[in-house]
Amino acid sequence: MSETIRNTNEIRDLIYKSLAVAEYSKVPVLFLGNPGIAKTTGVRLWAENFGYKVTTLIGTQRVAEEILGYMVNDTTRQRLITYTPDWYDEIIENQKQGFKTLLFVDELSQAPDNVQGAMLQLIFDRKVGGQDNYLPEDCLVVAAANYKGNIPVHCGIQAPTLNRFNIINVNATDLTNILLEFTQSEEERMENIPVMENIQITDKIEESVRKNVREVMTELINSFARREGEEVLESNNTEFSEMFEQPGEIYNFISGRTLSYLVRQALALIHLGLVRKADQSFIQNLVKGLVGLGTNSFKNDRDKLEYEKVLCKSFNQILRNSVEENINDFKRVELSLEGKRIHESIAEWRRLQESLSNPNDDNLKRIVEKIKKEYGTDVEVMTDCLLVKDFNTVDFLNDIQAIEALCMQLKALNVLELKGYIATLSRIIAAYETYRMLAISSL
Helix, strand or coil: CCCCCCCCCCCHHHHHHHHHHHHHHHEEEEEEEEECCCCHHHHHHHHHHEEEEEEEEHHHHCCHHHCCEEEEEEEECCEEEEECCCHHHHHHHHHCCCEEEEEEEECCCCCHHHHHHHHHHHHCCCCCCCCEEEEEEEHHEEEEECCCCCCCCCCCCCHHCCCEEEEECCCCCCHHHHHHHCCCCEEEEEEHHHCCCCCCCCHHHHHHHHHHHHHEEEEEEEEHHHHHCEEECCCCCCCCCHHHHCCCCCCCCCCHHHHHHHHHHHHHHHHHHHHHHHHHHHHHHHHHHCCCCCCCCCCCHHHHHHHHHHHHHHHHHHHHHHHHHCCCHHHCCCCCCCCCCCHHHHHHHHHHHHHHHHCCCCCHHHHHHHHHHHHHHCCHHHHHHHHCCCCHHHHHHHHHHHHHHHHHHHHHHHHHHHHHHHHHHHCCCCCCCCHHHHHHHHC
């Protein structure tokens, strides 16, 4: 019996993927989970790794005026004006210094109703006060909260607030996964961070996704509207007040907003390349967090579970149809190489090839040119490069190992058009071997 392959960073990867999708789609994300599951830590780690400053609003430590601004009397103009709060000024200062901000709304479920109302307006309007004090376009809004069973009985989250978010339930597969993930060293925790692709979403791809969402979701909703002569899914239900009260994971309800979000999330998944078999669990979490409970009016649990099962299958069909209809466009993916080490660029290219199987592309050409510029193709140039650069020995050795592996991979493909790249890489490897022997002999 084969041993189960475990992801030792299941929670981290869920948070990283969710934030990458939120960053591209501009759909606010709400992480729901038990205390101690590293929601806050995961968000901060992602922000640190991807160039965001974090500004935190803790729901239990703010009043409504601290969310939307303070009303004061302007005696010179004889009217009330709004002073912006400290956290907003912090975001604007970040923008002036060239930094993006992640606005992290923590402990949302424990915030008083009037504070939640202020946060709801902030999230929806993305502005503070009555002036043109908008959040910067690249400001990412993220929230975190505990389940109802973890907080005082009088606390909760209003349905309108929940519907502003894509809800991501943060739970591990089992306790063994939690044990493995949270007993790692910092070095282990930072290994194998998910690398997203950068697929250009053309007008054709966007139209294809919209069409598929419209067709597939129409069929899904109609199939559950009436079954065996009985209405199973009531489209005009208005009872959402107890949505957060139910035990277990919390899913969103269908609304015009969440259907619009669904299109944007599908585009984000395709853009980031999160459409593989390994991403299925994440995709299911995401889509149920948007429209998982329909209109929250199923007659029994059997119909609800059946809906969730068909929903996930239908959403995968949307992604699959869109990818198949636009496969030629996806072959023109341009990887971002700026600011990345050689071995990181090669690793991204190799991941891309797992889905595209198109080795002779512009990305490979750009990577080989980058390697040639970085290290040269003869020992003299390589030595000069290394002497004038403040390079890290570990990074250098990682680069060389990645170059050797890339060269072997290209040789194994036995494609005539790749011979030029193989020759260049072989010369670089030979220069390194000569450099290494000279270094050893000089000791």
